[in-house]
Amino acid sequence: MxxxxxxxxxxxxxxxxxxxxxxxxxxxxxxxxxxxxxxxxxxxxxxxxxxxxxxxxxxxxxxxxxxxxxxxxxxxxxxxxxxxxxxxxxxxxxxxxxxxxxxxxxxxxxxxxxxxxxxxxxxxxxxxxxxxxxxxxxxxxxxxxxxxxxxxxxxxxxxxxPAAKRGIIDSQELTIYYDAQCPFIHQCVEKIAAFCEAGGIPLSLVRVDSLAQAKALPCPFNNFAVFYRGQFQTVNLLDEAAVRRLLKK
The missing domain is CATH 3.40.630.30 (Gcn5-related N-acetyltransferase (GNAT))
Incomplete structure (x- = not known):
């Protein structure tokens, strides 16, 4: 090596x-x-x-x-x-x-x-x-x-x-928690926001800006997490095709 x-x-x-x-x-x-x-x-x-x-x-x-x-x-x-x-x-x-x-x-x-x-x-x-x-x-x-x-x-x-184990929130709309830890997140969030705006899709973007906020998150999180219809979905970064598939659930 x-x-x-x-x-x-x-x-x-x-x-x-x-x-x-x-x-x-x-x-x-x-x-x-x-x-x-x-x-x-x-x-x-x-x-x-x-x-x-x-x-x-x-x-x-x-x-x-x-x-x-x-x-x-x-x-x-x-x-x-x-x-x-x-x-x-x-x-x-x-x-x-x-x-x-x-x-x-x-x-x-x-x-x-x-x-x-x-x-x-x-x-x-x-x-x-x-x-x-x-x-x-x-x-x-x-x-x-x-x-x-x-x-x-x-x-x-x-x-x-405990909250991270359940993976449940009150909001039913597409909700994304994210921070600045991964360089790919910035463009990912921008593209999802543009896609949802163009399609009239309700979207809530929650930027995690502190250690305390991250420690209290209602789902597994490495730097990105997605909810839809109140249920945790994934920590994977999404492209437009993945968002379309998620919204069809």
Whole structure:
């Protein structure tokens, strides 16, 4: 395995690419939103570790107490995203990144590491079969088919907050909760809003702007979550075709 990894820091954040959307000239609004969001999170112990070259090879995690997810537990790390794609796949980078996170947890005396999974692998979620090879297992489940995968180092386990397990809200219209953590979200939300406006489709967009708001969300959440007719639907980012299918339910 060639190459080495670097961590984003307040000092190098402005000049480093963020892996998901690679642009060399024109600024990308989603990337810039993520950069601003990440600038705040790095001070809270958030880690963004990536291959030191332009490519999609990175892991992103945070102390669970500071992670913008409706999960609770003491002294865990939460993995938002572990992603290796393109020509870098199959070279051992994913294993090296996950092992570095686990080593970090042990060095800091953490109780374990956790991440969002599902009964069946979902798009926009890290490969849970890969995580299970390292010993991750379901620590908690929701009524909507999602799982909290955890690798415990001391026997304790994290859990979803009660509201997240039920996945129910009062509003019957299409409702999307989102934050700026993923660079793809900005354009996704813009396109859905334009599609719904053109079609006269009621839409409620709820931007998650604080840790407290994220911890109290009524559904599983990694950075995006969709409700329709009062029921939680998915954490997958949607395109127009997916919205059409959802509205036909």
């Amino acid at each position: 060639d190459g080495h990894f670097i961590d984003l820091t307040p000092e190098n954040l402005a000049g480093e690419h963020l892996c998901c959307i690679i642009r060399s000239k024109k600024p990308h609004p989603g990337v810039e939103e993520k950069r601003r969001w990440l600038a705040e999170r790095l001070r809270e112990g958030h880690v963004f570790r990536k291959l030191d070259e332009k490519g999609t090879v990175f892991i992103e995690y945070a102390p669970l107490e500071m992670a913008w997810v409706p999960v609770e537990g003491d002294n865990y790390l939460y993995i938002y995203c572990l992603w290796v794609t393109g020509p870098h796949k199959g070279k051992g980078y994913g294993r090296a990144l996950l092992e570095s996170c686990l080593a970090d947890a042990r060095a800091k005396g953490k109780s374990g590491v956790c991440m969002l999974g599902a009964e069946k692998q979902k798009a926009w979620l890290s490969d849970q079969s890969f995580a299970r090879k390292f010993g991750f297992a379901a620590a908690d489940t929701t009524d909507t088919g999602y799982q909290l995968l955890a690798l415990s180092l001391d026997g304790t386990l994290p859990r979803f907050v």
